[in-house]
Amino acid sequence: MAQIIDAKVAANLGLNAEEFEKIKEILGRTPNFTELSIFSVMWSEHCSYKNSITWLKTLPRDGERLLVGAGEENAGLVDIGGGLGCAFKIESHNHPSAIEPFQGAATGVGGIHRDIFTMGARPIAALNSLRFGNINSEKTKHLVKGVVNGISHYGNCFGVPTVGGEVFFDDCYNQNILVNAMSVGIVKAGETVSACADGPGNPVLIVGSATGKDGIHGATFASADLTEDSADDLPAVQVGDPFQEKLLLEASLEAIKTGAIVGMQDMGAAGITCSTSEMSAKSGTGMIIDLDKVPTRQEGMLPFEILLSESQERMLIVAKKGEEHKLFEIFDKWDLECEHIGEVTDTGRLQFYQGGEVIADVPAEPLVLGGGAPVYQREYSEPKYFAEIAKFNIDQITEPTDYVATAQKLFSAPNLVSKRWVYEQYDSMVRTNTMTTNKASDAAIVRVKGTEKALAVTTDCNSSYVYADAYQGGMIAVAEAARNIVCSGGEPVAITNCLNFGNPYDPEVYWQFVHTIKGMGDACRKFNTPVTGGNVSFYNHSVIGDQNIPVFPTPTIGMLGILDDANKVMTLDFKNETDLIYLVGESVNDIGSTEYLRVVHDVKYSPVPQFDLDTEHTLQQTVAGLIKNGHIESAHDVADGGLFTNLMESSIVNGLGFEISTQDGIRKDAFLFGESQSRVIITVSRAKAEAFEAYMADQGTPFSKLGMVSGENAIIDGEDFGKVADWKDIHDNTLHQHLEN
């Protein structure tokens, strides 16, 4: 093991020369290989946020409902009233899913649920946001099937319903798919657990699966001489066991009730290293850990392998000294392995032993984000492709001559059709709280048992908008999430985000990142929806030939909303013939960044759809008032695909047709297919039409009558677009045809 540790070894572990010098300075000596490995994972982008934290800190992270600040614990925690808190977070598992879609996606789901129940909250809902490449490629089909199967496998067995999400296809994700998973949990005030290691002398326990060689970043280690042999059998992707996680969930929640737990953190990225250092740093303590006591899956694991293993379904617990037997009893009841592996100390250092000898001795604080981990400012410059966008001129786009055929082509686009093929593979109803199974809304609605409340949850991001204009697109992502919650009858309260970008060392990518954050921040401040946490995933880019192609900047927003009265849910379907259909908000002559431009005209560069934050805010307040006052029968926001698509979505639920007229002075394609923001389709019963119009008169939001719910066909400007049932058939079955052929 007498290996010379120098800058070259450090570089092989992903540490630059400056970072290597800093480590020597911190330790006052040259680190050994194990210590260097510890720094390398803790200072990796994934754990340290070194290239993003400066900008993340500009996001609004305070609010009267927040029970913990962003980044303080494993997930955000929001007061939902009635003595209950909601823990929620979204996280990416992009790279593992691209390599091994089934296990990559499965362990993504497992990891995010663990973040929630490690805080003492019981997960009650899951969502996911998925981005794939061209649906016609065999590779994409393979990835879609693998990812969906993985989420289904893990989430269904774990017993938490997948209640919502998105699936989006674009060539920019051909090489780099995005798999973002969100979990939402409920915890009683006073039953939360912190990821801390208070109390020197308290025992440290490891619970759950044995530690194996999975998840250690084989590629990094393969180039280091020391590890050439051991690296051969290091699978880079972890393998999940949802059954084990279900046991861990039940046992952990039961263990918390004993009061014998001081702190708890799940083991995800960087395994034991990350949990021991973060918990110690949080409490200003240290730990002595005996690696010989860590249950392993195989003999002869090297110290760095045990420390860096990302084996799933494990927890690190700091117990109250003298009360650990209560925990052993519970974990035994659930047939889970629980080992006493060390003690909390007051040294501020992590001291790992093997064979009775210290094999690594490092201070905890310098390892962690907010402690001594490096922080970088990156250069950024405006992307060159903006010049292409600036050239766009709507007048050069020919209006369709056959609107029925155009609408059909658009409505059949994989991005717009029903994702039934995907979501029917997820158990969406277990725990019997899902209210949107039988009544669809713009957000998923999950009642909170034992209260009158329900949660409204959604994930949103139209990444093509962010590509066109990162600032506006970032705002729109937040605005759309809020709009979906408002249209469902909820009040938006907070967000979690998953920021998926390309290489941060590419100034154009970093430009996208910075401006997205600015846009999100402004929108979050406007809607009073602070950021409670989330994650950043960089390096979602592919090198093809001499081109470095990043994915569209994709800041997935996971938003939480609250309905104080679960009976006040607003649904999106047309209810009755003769109900009047109105558009709340204003149609404009805009087709920028639409699915229509991509699908029908094959236009890649166009401006972001029109959006104004104040207008949006007023619109949402207007819609919230309409719902609260019982003026409307349905609400559905105008989003991807534009008015036609969204009208049809409301129409096909009950097979009720509509008759509408387009508006003079606006191109018909812009009116029907444009995606300009801040618009909501609502229906009003005839009896309430007068009261509705009177109410709207003072709202400061323009509105117009589109037509009425009528018959079984869609009729626009007197032209028959055919039976709603036929449109439903397209909507329901197109994805199936793409994926099952």
Place this chain on the structure above:
Amino acid sequence: MKFGVVVFPGSNCDDDMIHVIGTVMGQDVKKLWHKDTEALNGFGKGDCVVLPGGFSYGDYLRSGAIASHSPIMTSVIEFANNGGYVWGICNGFQVLCESGLLPGALLNNNHHKFVCKNIYLRTETDQTPITSQLKEKQIIKVPIAHADGRYYADDETLKKLNENGQVLFRYCSEGGDTSETYNPNGSLENIAGICNEGRNVFGMMPHPERCAEPTLGNEDGRILFESILALQKEMA
């Protein structure tokens, strides 16, 4: 009438069942831990043990296979043999088939995917405790959520099930058509649920506990719970 809901490691519809039986229907219900061989002490002939949905023991080996050898199953089998009511839903149905309390087996869905959605069921008999308040041919909408729900039995068993009126439900269209189009998993003869010859052990893949409250927008499953409770009234 007392209810017990067995909790195997990996059960995940146990809380849902407790909620419906206890909170929605207002009945006396408790959890029965799989290791507790005395959990059924105090349960008598008129009581009901529910084997809930989920992934008992991770469904490793075969769905329901390991659970059927769980310590509590000895008591459950004895309880059933003494005439007690045993009701298995989804994974519970699989456990009942694996343990031999019900005939046949549940194979992997013919499309090899997990499927969760609302389906329609046609009631095949009102002559069982859990269907007594339904009418024959009555159609109810109930969700399914399973990967291994394809009911299979050999010809002789199937013949007996039909002759004895042991088929509880068949998958059908909203209008009651039981053709293959409306078969969500490839089950023989669209069978969604059965009972034993003694008519005290019931197994079904669909989840009535997921549609027993107005808040969830569908109450069609409630009538199964009302049926078994009506029995209690008769006995009283």
